[in-house]
Amino acid sequence: MLNKLWLGFFLAAAVAAFARWAFDGDAGVFAAMILALFDMARLSVEVVVVLFGTLTLWLGFLRIAEQAGLIDLLARTLGPLFERLMPEVPRGHPAIGLITLNFAANMLGLDNAATPMGLRAMRELQTLNPKPDTASNAQILFLVLHSSSLVLLPVTIFMYRVQQGAHDPTLVFLPILLATCASATTGLIAVAFVQKLKLFDRVVFAWFGGFAALMATFIAVLMSLTPARLAEFSSLLGNLTMFAIVLLFLLAGAWKKVPVYESFIDGAKQGFDTAKDILPYLVAMLCAIGVLRASGALEFLLEGVRFAASACGLDTRFVEALPTALAKPFSGSAARALLIETMKTQGVDSFPALVAATVQGSTETTFYVLAVYFGSVGIQRARHAVGCAIVADLAGIVASILIGYWFFG
Numbered sequence: 001m002l003n004k005l006w007l008g009f010f011l012a013a014a015v016a017a018f019a020r021w022a023f024d025g026d027a028g029v030f031a032a033m034i035l036a037l038f039d040m041a042r043l044s045v046e047v048v049v050v051l052f053g054t055l056t057l058w059l060g061f062l063r064i065a066e067q068a069g070l071i072d073l074l075a076r077t078l079g080p081l082f083e084r085l086m087p088e089v090p091r092g093h094p095a096i097g098l099i100t101l102n103f104a105a106n107m108l109g110l111d112n113a114a115t116p117m118g119l120r121a122m123r124e125l126q127t128l129n130p131k132p133d134t135a136s137n138a139q140i141l142f143l144v145l146h147s148s149s150l151v152l153l154p155v156t157i158f159m160y161r162v163q164q165g166a167h168d169p170t171l172v173f174l175p176i177l178l179a180t181c182a183s184a185t186t187g188l189i190a191v192a193f194v195q196k197l198k199l200f201d202r203v204v205f206a207w208f209g210g211f212a213a214l215m216a217t218f219i220a221v222l223m224s225l226t227p228a229r230l231a232e233f234s235s236l237l238g239n240l241t242m243f244a245i246v247l248l249f250l251l252a253g254a255w256k257k258v259p260v261y262e263s264f265i266d267g268a269k270q271g272f273d274t275a276k277d278i279l280p281y282l283v284a285m286l287c288a289i290g291v292l293r294a295s296g297a298l299e300f301l302l303e304g305v306r307f308a309a310s311a312c313g314l315d316t317r318f319v320e321a322l323p324t325a326l327a328k329p330f331s332g333s334a335a336r337a338l339l340i341e342t343m344k345t346q347g348v349d350s351f352p353a354l355v356a357a358t359v360q361g362s363t364e365t366t367f368y369v370l371a372v373y374f375g376s377v378g379i380q381r382a383r384h385a386v387g388c389a390i391v392a393d394l395a396g397i398v399a400s401i402l403i404g405y406w407f408f409g
Contacts, residue, residue, distance in 0.1 A: 005367075005386055009288035013295035020296050032294040040290035044283040048275050051115070051372075055271030058116030061249045062098070063267025064260050068252035071097035081207045085197060086138040088128060095124035099142055107150055118146055119274055119376050126377040134381040135374060141191045143373055143385055147364040148187035148392040151180050154361040160340060161357065164348040172354055175403045176361035177219065183363050183396030190388040274376050281375025285367055289330040298326045318401045320352035325359045325397045329390070332365040355404035362396035 017033060020026040065071055074097030082089060082096045089095060098121035105114035122139060129136045135143075154176050161169040192199050199205075225233060253260040292298070306319045321342060328335040339360050343353045366389045374382060 003380070005382075006284060006288050009292045012297050013288075013291045016292075016295040016297035016300055019300070029295060033291045036290035036294035037287050040286040041283055043290075044279060044286050047282060047286075048279045051275040051278065052272060055116045055119065055275050056268040057271070059120060059271035059274070060264035060266075060268035061246055062101075062117065062120055063270070064253040064258060064263045065249040066094065066267075067258045067263050068249065068256045070249065070252050071101075073097070074100050080203050084201050084204050086141060088136065089125070089138050090128075093124065093128070095121050095128075095138075098124060102146065103150070106146065114146075115372075116271065118142075118373060120270075122373050122377055123274070126379075129377075131381075132377075133379060135379050135383050135385050137195050139374075139379070140383060140385040140388065141188075141195070141197075143369065144187040144191050144388045144392060145184060146373070147366045147369045147389045148180070148184040148396065150184040151176065151361055157357050157361050160336070160343070161348060164340065164343040166348045168349075171349070172357045172361070174219070174223065175354075175358045175400070175407050178403050179358050179362035179396055179400040181215075182399035183392045186395035187388060187392030190391045191384075194384045194388065277378070278372055278375045281371045282368075285371035285375075289367060293327070293330065298323075301326060315405075317351050318355055318404065320346060321355035321359060321401070321404070324356040325400070328359060328363060329366040329393050330368075332368060335360060335365070351404065351408050354408050355400055358400040358404055359397055362400050363393045366390065366393055 013033060017029045020029045062071075071094050072092065075092045075094060078096050078100055079091035082099075083091050086096075098117055102114050102118040102121055105117060121142060125136065125139045125142065126132065129139065154173070157172065157176065158169045161172070189199070191197070222233070250260060252258075253263065302319065302322055305322060306316055309316045309319060323338040324335050324342065327338050339353075339356050342356045346352045370382065370386065370389070374380075374385075
């Protein structure tokens with residue numbers, strides 16, 4: 001699947017570029033595409049350099065947590081649930097605890113902690129994979145749920161709105177929460193359908209029902225806060241949680257008489273090796289994405305959506321938010337730049353800017369996640385991971401648009 005996807009990006013870029021040259025006389029598109037290749041190659045190295053430090057730091061702390069027994073404790077607690085969602089993963093396997101930590105970090109917007117935990121979880125799942133170059137069912141479910149990005153506190157989006165002068169930076173809090181729930185739920189259902197998982201099992205239903213009840217309570221508490229208090233609480237909770245996790249790992253290690261410094265160094269070495277292995281996969285994926293963007297293919301798609309919506313007599317205001325939606329699966333930095341551009345040109349509290357902010361928080365950068373997570377363990381055959389992740393992305397985008405009309409008219 002990854003082979004076809006990668007080739008498809010280049011072929012779509014070629015078609016779009018030749019169309020621009022033939023119909024608009026734009027010969028500069030080819031230079032832009034070559035420049036994009038080199039820019040994306042440089043960006044890949046820059047991303048990996050950042051990952052070197054981040055992975056080294058967090059995998060060091062995770063090693064302490066593992067030796068202190070915290071990962072095993074999480075795995076045993078969640079064993080009954082994952083036994084049904086990932087039947088090939090033995091109950092109590094370390095991957096379960098790491099996956100849980102990854103999801104928890106994602107929910108709180110702790111990207112710096114989520115990625116190292118997720119990569120470590122992917123490596124643990126790889127130890128159970130009978131075909132090392134092909135994604136297993138458990139790896140696919142984990143990746144799709146991670147890329148659908150269930151986020152409770154989208155602090156960074158609040159910050160973008162503050163920077164652009166929004167009167168109420170947290171106005172998009174509930175829309176983002178609803179949209180990301182739609183994306184995550186769709187991703188889970190899509191994978192469950194392909195893998196024939198029984199989501200209506202009593203244990204699964206009890207866990208997800210309990211989680212939904214906690215979510216509803218959490219939302220009710222947050223919605224009772226003023227916008228200023230909510231923004232302050234979001235930032236405090238994220239930073240406090242990250243520091244508390246580090247402190248918990250260290251105290252648990254000391255309690256269990258783990259040599260914390262030596263354990264940290266041992267885990268940190270794994271972070272260096274993991275980041276190094278990611279680079280070739282990241283260069284391949286980001287270069288293909290860069291060429292696709294530079295060719296104008298995404299702009300063609302945008303105009304096609306605008307024409308179709310207008311022909312059907314639909315309101316076309318949402319189209320102004322679609323650049324963020326189209327860029328988000330391919331490039332987080334591009335989607336962020338397009339979101340800020342929409343805020344500046346349309347107004348930070350305009351309908352397109354509010355929908356674009358909701359889209360930004362509803363999903364992850366799918367193809368970047370595919371390259372990094374599968375690349376870290378050498379997986380080349382993604383099977384149904386790409387299809388299910390794209391379905392989740394589409395659900396998040398459609399939900400963002402519909403919720404935007406519901407909340408903002």
